[in-house]
Amino acid sequence: MPVSEQVTQRELRIDRVACSGHGVCASLLPQRVRLDEWGYPILAGPHPSDHDGERAIRWCPARALYWAPTPG
Amino acid sequence: MTDATLPALLESAGLTGRGGAAFATHVKIAAATHAGADLIVNLCDGELGAAKDGWVVTHHLPEVVAGASLVTSRRGRRIRYAAHRGSATASRLAAAGLDVLEVPARYVSSEETALVSLAHGHLARPMTKRDRFVSGGRDSAGHTIEPTVVLNAETVWRVAQIADRGAPWFRSFGTAAEPGPRLVSVSRSRPSGMPPLPASARAREDEHLGHFVPRAERDGGTCRARGESPASARARQNAHLGHFDSPIVLETEAGVPVSELLRRGGIPDDHGAILLNGLGGAFLTATEARGALWCGAGLTAYGTGIGPGVIHALDPRGCPLAWVRDVLAWAGGESAGQCGPCLFGVPALARDWAALVASPTPELLAQVRSRVALLPGRGACRYPDGVAGFAASALRVFEADLVAHRSGRCAGGIPVDRPITSERKAHAGV
Structure with missing residues (x-):
């Protein structure tokens, strides 16, 4: 079984300590991320595809995005 | 073993x-x-x-x-x-x-x-x-x-x-869902306008019944929202914290009436609203507290539970909105300052709450509600979630006090700092 099929139950999370509010995630994932008045991300809306999530993780200047197992 | x-x-x-x-x-x-x-x-x-x-x-x-x-x-x-x-x-x-x-x-x-x-x-x-x-x-x-x-x-x-x-x-203690003996801390706010006790008496009193006194009450019960420097705010918050020191600790179990814990904690029957579980908890009106059981099932409707086992009775003569304002002002400085939504969001909530207490317009109420809605789930820890729950329950339990403030009075009979004139009312659409 390919590795990607073993880890389908995951979601994109934000390390809020690492996050410094650059807002790149909101540009790359506009369906999932909007910014509050100080530029910090608010998660709402459909989960991104693996490809889009990976891209946001790679481009976050604070390295604050990561995959985590979906709770439950 | x-x-x-x-x-x-x-x-x-x-x-x-x-x-x-x-x-x-x-x-x-x-x-x-x-x-x-x-x-x-x-x-x-x-x-x-x-x-x-x-x-x-x-x-x-x-x-x-x-x-x-x-x-x-x-x-x-x-x-x-x-x-x-x-x-x-x-x-x-x-x-x-x-x-x-x-x-x-x-x-x-x-x-x-x-x-x-x-x-x-x-x-x-x-x-x-x-x-x-x-x-x-x-x-x-x-x-x-x-x-x-x-x-x-x-x-x-x-x-x-x-x-x-x-x-x-x-x-053999508690309920099937929440078994075992438990400890609970019970305290109350000192009556408004009461002069500070001499240190010796305070030490003795604190030994038995810990009090903390929000600034509004220490200052003689005004609802004045005043600007102050960060240094004086810090000093005030430190003073504020000092009064949470030594409540009565009781041995009890889940399922007992909240009113019984209040009575055993030496809280007079004419108490004001009850805060369960501090800054991470929620308020009950005095009437709700009289009927509530101290267990998860009895408290979940109010947005809290047994939690860390903390019960605090507000003074019925004080202004609860000002009391909440002081706690939120302190809470703003207690953020660890790591996560943006908490670092900026909690002080912003405190500021808007203070403005709301001084002058409760629908716009400020909506602003407070939106601040509260944006706090949960956006910190490394659950601190902002706790503050949001605290503020949301204060909005629910002290709704009548907000209405009273709108007409320039508060339920405690204390003059509001900035009563809304008819001209400003028309402007604000109240």
């Missing part, structure tokens, strides 16, 4: 963490044993109005030490006792020759992962839970975190009791 028998015993007893989160203790201990985790016993009484950790140290320290050694049955696991720096609890622990982890007396410092961070030589600030630190991991800066488990002092005491007296004894 072997590594495997203690978790099984605790599972049959149904012991859950007494620090507030009520996580199953046997799960935590089994994971800690598997990982060979170090233990931190949390004795910080970090919640506003909490005093039971100090009570446990004063009355049951040998059992806490015995419980800690049961939890860390394998050799070579370090046991540390976390208490606020300079507190009586820290002195008692040091005098007993225990390994004390001295914690800055700030609200978030005694959060579980903040203690783990401090124990690793870093700041006492909550960490992002990318990993379960009971098995070890890394903080956001990449530092290695060794396997560490944090247990509340009362929880560790209960472990020793269960090992000694058995699970059936433990389950």
